[in-house]
Amino acid sequence: MACFPGPLVIVGSGLAAYALAREFRKLDTEQPVVLICADNGCQYSKPLLSTAIAQQKNADDLATASAADMADRLGLIIRNNTRVDAIDAEAHRLIIGNERFPYGKLVLAVGAEAVPLKLDGNAAAQAMTVNSLADYRQLRGHLEQVEAERPAIVIAGGGLVGCELASDFVSGDYDIDLVCSGEQLLDGLVPAEIATVLRQRLENAGVACHLSRRVESLHQHPQGLLAGLDNRQHLPAHALISAIGLRPATALARSAGLTLGQRGIAVDRYLQTSDPDIYALGDCAEVDGVSLLYVKPLMACARALAATLATTPVRVAYGPMPVTIKTPVMPLLVAAPSRLQPGSWSVDQNHDGFRAEFRHGDGHLLGYALTDKRITEQSELNPQLPEFF
Ligand SMILES: Cc1cc2nc3c(=O)[nH]c(=O)nc-3n(C[C@H](O)[C@H](O)[C@H](O)COP(=O)(O)OP(=O)(O)OC[C@H]3O[C@@H](n4cnc5c(N)ncnc54)[C@H](O)[C@@H]3O)c2cc1C
Structure with missing residues (x-):
């Protein structure tokens, strides 16, 4: 009590x-x-x-x-x-x-x-986020008003939330442009080899990926909106979702x-x-x-x-906490290494998927990324991970 x-x-x-x-x-x-x-x-x-x-x-x-x-x-x-x-x-x-x-x-x-997306243009205030049930309700309500057969959505941000949203919307009847400021998707979470295959699979599913690009403006357009990129390309859209970070x-x-x-x-x-x-x-x-x-x-x-x-004071302690990234085109489990810890990725690929290990110079495992059927290999890797604290 x-x-x-x-x-x-x-x-x-x-x-x-x-x-x-x-x-x-x-x-x-x-x-x-x-x-x-x-x-x-x-x-x-x-x-x-x-x-x-x-x-x-x-x-x-x-x-x-x-x-x-x-x-x-x-x-x-x-x-x-x-x-x-x-x-x-x-x-x-x-x-x-x-x-x-x-x-x-x-x-x-x-x-x-949500980290605000800085935009120019007369529709800048119409950028949306998906960080709460109210946000999702607003987005669904907006898309229900769109008359196009396949509404077009531009997603800014190629991290966990951006990739998951792209994967989710493309499986509905939506045209998706995924704009990522980094050179790869899921930067900091997975090595480039895995990010490249994820991008290919998203593209095969219908997502147009724009790497090393930023959305800079949002303008009204007779058919909806126009999202302007930093290379002067303009993407027609019915909605712009910002997923650039929290x-x-x-x-x-x-x-x-x-x-x-x-x-x-x-x-x-x-x-x-x-x-x-x-x-x-x-x-x-x-x-x-x-x-x-x-x-x-x-x-x-x-x-x-x-x-x-x-009752009595209890200190919190974390064990390894890998995160499932919900991209059905590439089942993915990630124990992300801390950005502060130095180390390097080694990547093994076979017909069952990828196994990537992030290790310190002294050989200690600091993180991993597993895809497809190789997700089961987590039971071997989790005991080797350091405690968070
Ligand atoms: C799209 C998406 C997918 C995700 N997928 C995963 C996943 O697969 N796995 C995973 O582990 N994590 C995932 N996450 C992260 C995970 O959902 C969050 O870590 C978690 O939901 C955070 O919960 P919270 O209660 O801390 O914050 P929130 O759910 O953001 O709750 C904050 C609450 O505070 C209230 N509030 C804020 N300010 C005030 C105020 N001044 N006065 C009164 N009330 C206030 C808000 O109204 C809200 O009720 C995902 C996140 C997103 C956005």
């Missing part, structure tokens, strides 16, 4: 917020828990946003429970459609417009924001004067910020210097933080 005065207040309703609420309720059914979120508070799985077109799912299909259902199930008070403007840490109050909302302990689970949301932490890390809100392995009554987890948090914008780490954090808040 928790023993602190005042409610536990969680800001956010994404996977991190609901995972924490669920884990906390397993240990403590009494402590008042208030969840405050800027969106409508529906429970959904964000990774499904990049496979929803192929599965013909609209936004309502992806929402697995309403805020009211979640409040009932977990014994929460949920204030949805409520944006927290700032935190008065000294007074233990959230600032919501003119209201001052008290907390005993506060958890920030405010996620990550960055942890730190505005609330800044307002409270909390310490920030290189990328996110700095927390220790107890998920505690520089204020002893404020914690953070999920995409917004940088845990002991490590910022990982994936589901498995946030689940580990939710379990540890629930125990810390409800």
